[in-house]
Amino acid sequence: MSEFLNMGGYAVYVWSSYGLAALILWLNWYLPRRQHQQLLQQNKRRRHGTGE
Numbered sequence: 001m002s003e004f005l006n007m008g009g010y011a012v013y014v015w016s017s018y019g020l021a022a023l024i025l026w027l028n029w030y031l032p033r034r035q036h037q038q039l040l041q042q043n044k045r046r047r048h049g050t051g052e
Contacts, residue, residue, distance in 0.1 A: 007014045
């Protein structure tokens with residue numbers, strides 16, 4: 001198992017690549033979701049007459 005985790009001496013590069021890919025995937029999910037929630041809140045405020 002430790003040989004697998006070591007990746008033949010390239011573990012730093014391999015695992016950092018996996019971490020970076022996971023971060024990018026999470027940002028691709030999170031940022032549009034946050035923007036969508038903000039737009040929904042803006043529309044709700046405008047409908048209720050408490051605009052910005």
